[in-house]
Amino acid sequence: MTAYAVIMAGGSGERFWPVSRRNRPKQLLKLTHPDETLLEEAVNRIAPLIPRERVIIATGLSLLDAVREASLVPDESVLAEPAKRNTLGCLAWVAANLLAKHEGEESEVAMAVLTADHKIGEAPLFRDTVAVALETAQRTGGLVTIGIRPTRVETGYGYVEVGDIVRPEKPEAYRAACFREKPDFETATHYLESGKHLWNSGMFFWTLRGFLGEMSHANPEVFATIIRISKQLQAGDMNSATTSFESLPNESVDYALLEKATQVYTVAGEFPWDDVGAWDALERSMPVDTDANMVHGPALVVDSVGTIVYNDEPNVLVTAIGLEDLVVVVTRGAVMICPKSQAQRVKEILNKLPA
Structure with a gap:
């Protein structure tokens, strides 16, 4: 065969x-x-x-x-x-x-x-x-x-x-x-x-x-x-x-x-x-800290639980305090924040952006 x-x-x-x-x-x-x-x-x-x-x-x-x-x-x-x-x-x-x-x-x-x-x-x-x-x-x-x-x-x-x-x-x-x-x-x-x-x-x-x-x-x-x-x-x-x-x-x-x-x-x-269908999948496939936060890129996360911070900008420091079960994504041209429970809806944003 x-x-x-x-x-x-x-x-x-x-x-x-x-x-x-x-x-x-x-x-x-x-x-x-x-x-x-x-x-x-x-x-x-x-x-x-x-x-x-x-x-x-x-x-x-x-x-x-x-x-x-x-x-x-x-x-x-x-x-x-x-x-x-x-x-x-x-x-x-x-x-x-x-x-x-x-x-x-x-x-x-x-x-x-x-x-x-x-x-x-x-x-x-x-x-x-x-x-x-x-x-x-x-x-x-x-x-x-x-x-x-x-x-x-x-x-x-x-x-x-x-x-x-x-x-x-x-x-x-x-x-x-x-x-x-x-x-x-x-x-x-x-x-x-x-x-x-x-x-x-x-x-x-x-x-x-x-x-x-x-x-x-x-x-x-x-x-x-x-x-x-x-x-x-x-x-x-x-x-x-x-x-x-x-x-x-x-x-x-x-x-x-x-x-x-x-x-x-x-x-x-x-x-x-x-x-790997949406942002919330990353916490299951990438290392998390003792508070179940997943962090990528320059970031400082304080007193937060179950939060995903994905920073694609090496020259920008993202800081967060007191967050729970959120997704925070930072790029050069856009920032996106949503509850993890709404991660499947992110594509709806594209329908509302100018063509």
């Missing part, structure tokens, strides 16, 4: 404004590691299992040059989607490119779909889990996710409800009974206590044959478009391939495929994992 790692890195990171900007979104920032961007972390984490020449970074046209300048993978391995079409479009475009290159080898080519905005610990255990997910995808011909064992009541993630076990050895693999949307607090508490619900990590694994086969049943029009794009790419007709791509619906791959597929499996991930 020839496995490709596909790292989705096309998002705009709006919830990390004002540090994250359109030309320098969060995946290109050193948010959870002092020396590596989120994208660097993602590539370096998987490279011991899947070599860099088979690591594909899927991004948008506006970020193509910036991602290539990072020199993490060969230039030809940075694929820019012709338009924004959510995760369905991203993975359809990558699949079409791989099919154009490996036509006739669909059962022997696999995709390990990862993202550039996860914080993952115990990298060797993570890679072992990925290897099991890829093996499960090849053995079953189905679609495989990694589900994370919940460690807290969490209302911000989707969940996977597990069914029959298909691999009893650790890491265990199960049939995925169903996918659950982000729950309320009471439901999330039940999920944590039940032991039958895992966090949906957004990592997917399949062979090209398995992906195309399930897509042909779940979404025949999308399947036909992928085949058409692959033929156009083989012929070197990028204009036609772009036009075909633009006809795809703007949907998530979860909605367009996984929730409708017949063979879906979940491998239980036991490694530390977090979705």
Whole structure:
């Protein structure tokens, strides 16, 4: 089996404004590691299992040059989607490119779909889990996710409800009974206590044959478009391939495929994992002081608890006193302050700023 790692890195990171900007979104920032961007972390984490020449970074046209300048993978391995079409479009475009290159080898080519905005610990255990997910995808011909064992009541993630076990050895693999949307607090508490619900990590694994086969049943029009794009790419007709791509619906791959597929499996991930989705994630992935404050950059924090101070200005000292559960972000051009409980709303600020 020839496995490709596909790292989705096309998002705009709006919830990390004002540090994250359109030309320098969060995946290109050193948010959870002092020396590596989120994208660097993602590539370096998987490279011991899947070599860099088979690591594909899927991004948008506006970020193509910036991602290539990072020199993490060969230039030809940075694929820019012709338009924004959510995760369905991203993975359809990558699949079409791989099919154009490996036509006739669909059962022997696999995709390990990862993202550039996860914080993952115990990298060797993570890679072992990925290897099991890829093996499960090849053995079953189905679609495989990694589900994370919940460690807290969490209302911000989707969940996977597990069914029959298909691999009893650790890491265990199960049939995925169903996918659950982000729950309320009471439901999330039940999920944590039940032991039958895992966090949906957004990592997917399949062979090209398995992906195309399930897509042909779940979404025949999308399947036909992928085949058409692959033929156009083989012929070197990028204009036609772009036009075909633009006809795809703007949907998530979860909605367009996984929730409708017949063979879906979940491998239980036991490694530390977090979705670096908003400012409040930093206190879970970066060191905090004895009062649970997370501080980055020049800052003096006095008599404060559970507060995140992120100062991106080396020549400015940020001081705070008596704060509790706040986020304070300072950059050269903007300052943002909000309660941690409102961190998911930061992107709303962008809608109110002058264009």
